[in-house]
Amino acid sequence: MARNPTSRIDKLLSSMGYGSRKEMARLAKVGGIILDGVELSDVNLRILVTPDLPTRFVIDGEALDPVAGMVILLNKPLGMTCSHKEEGALVYDILPKRWKLRNPAISTIGRLDKQTSGLLLLTDDGDLLHRIISPKRHIRKTYRVKLARPLCGTEGEIFASGQLMLDSEEKPLAPAELEIVSQTEALLSVTEGRYHQVRRMFAATGNHVAELHRERLGGLSLPEGMTPGQWKLLSEKEIASIFK
DSSP: OOOEEEEEEEHHHHHTTOOHHHHHHHHTTOEEEEEETEEOOOOEEEEETTTTGGGGGEEETOOOOOSSOOOOEEEEETTTBBBBSSSSGGGGGSSSSGGGGGGSOOSSSSSSOTTTTEEEEEEHHHHHHHHHHHHHOOOEEEEEEEEOOOSSSOHHHHHHOOOOOOOTTTOOOOOEEEEEETTTEEEEEEEETTTTHHHHHHHTTTTOOEEEEEEEEEEEOTTOOOOOOOEEEEOOHHHHTOOO
């Protein structure tokens, strides 16, 4: 049976982005680290790394972040990039600054382009990330699409055929489902994640996507009332719903 690892407290907190080991030692000296209701003075102590640590620690007046397996749902605003390195506004700028320093790093699960808004997941769990983006999983992604011109009426059949070939592609798209909302608005559900796929699909039918917003990933939807830029940590139940 595998055992939970142990870690020095200063090393653990540093890997979670709270600061250097020296900074953790200084914080402990002024009573800024509470463990099991008691001020911690020695951050060199080793501790068993278990999922319940956030219920036992208070760091500078706040509960400890999840130690590992953090999954964040973000309602991505327009104009932000899903990148660690590009210039301009990045989705990571919305999150607490210490999360940029976590090891393993937090990364987006797939990407939404700069002019696409909506449901975006981020995680430090590499295995989960690859399970969600794996083509073998066929996880549905549903987008609300607003178009520059009225639909012609044949798009649903074309997208569902499994025969639509995009420019510069060597393999046709998997069947996708179109639900018409109005003459210039629709919901499109796809199971692939090709480059600018939704925009290119409508371009192939002679239309142009004016606005694009992701509403759903698998069985997970954006919470009602969540505004652009807001985020939340997902529970295990919510993470599991992605695969339903």
